[in-house]
Amino acid sequence: MxxxxxxxxxxxxxLQKLELLVILKNLYTEVLITxxxxxxYSSPLPSWIIIKNPLNRVEKVFESSLDPGEASAIALAAxxxxxxxxxxxxxxxxxxxxxxxxxxxxxxxxxKAKKKGFIPSIKPILSKLREVNFxxxxxxxxxxxxxxxxx
Numbered sequence: 001m002x003x004x005x006x007x008x009x010x011x012x013x014x015l016q017k018l019e020l021l022v023i024l025k026n027l028y029t030e031v032l033i034t035x036x037x038x039x040x041y042s043s044p045l046p047s048w049i050i051i052k053n054p055l056n057r058v059e060k061v062f063e064s065s066l067d068p069g070e071a072s073a074i075a076l077a078a079x080x081x082x083x084x085x086x087x088x089x090x091x092x093x094x095x096x097x098x099x100x101x102x103x104x105x106x107x108x109x110x111x112k113a114k115k116k117g118f119i120p121s122i123k124p125i126l127s128k129l130r131e132v133n134f135x136x137x138x139x140x141x142x143x144x145x146x147x148x149x150x151x
Contacts, residue, residue, distance in 0.1 A: 003029035004083040006076055007049075009040040009069045011086040011106045017132040018125060021046065023113045032083070034072035054079055066092050077101045107136065107144055114148045122148045 005028040012033070015021040024031045025048050032052045038045060045051075054075035066074070070092040077085045078099060085103040087093050096103045104112075114122045126141055145151035 004032060004080055005030070005086060006032045006034075006073050006080070006083055007037070007086045008033075008073050008088065008092070009037050009067075010088045011109065012037070012041050014088075014106050014129070014132060014134050015109075016043065018128055020110075020113075020119070020125075023109065023118055024049075026118050027109065027112055027116065032076065032080075034069065034076055036068040036072040040067070040069045052076060066095065074099065074101065077103075106134070107140065111144055111147050121150060123150050 005024065007024060011024075012021065015023060025046070031049050033041070033045075033049055034053050035051055038051050054072060056075065056079065066089070070087065070089055073085055073087070074092065074096055077083045077096070078101065083102070085092075085096055085101055086106060086109060087096060087103050088105045093103055093105075110119070110122055110125055113119045119125065122144060126136065126144065129136060142151065
């Protein structure tokens with residue numbers, strides 16, 4: 001099990017809109033973000049979210065194809081063994097994969113929360129995701145419902 005998670009801005013925003021931000025605290029020992037992510041999020045953070053910046057400023061290499069939050073999250077994950085990234089952006093996921101970093105997305109976090117019993121059902125959450133303009137393909141939605149034994 002991954003004890004440390006590094007959340008990108010999109011995950012924080014979506015979970016906040018769904019009033020499910022606490023799921024991160026329930027699922028992981030430490031929830032880290034970088035100062036770039038905190039700036040992008042621009043809302044007050046719960047006390048259990050830790051701001052930590054990468055020591056090596058390699059995120060500058062990624063900033064041509066990623067936003068500063070995603071770039072800094074990937075750079076931080078490269079410095080923390082066994083950390084898992086929460087990334088929803090396809091390009092960020094590709095870079096994380098090239099660097100052999102572990103990652104999931106907001107949907108993966110929600111599916112894990114369902115499996116661990118922190119949320120009773122994922123189906124109504126998928127409906128709410130559309131309401132907050134989170135894009136999800138029909139195929140991905142079907143897959144998540146199957147994974148969560150709701151299909």
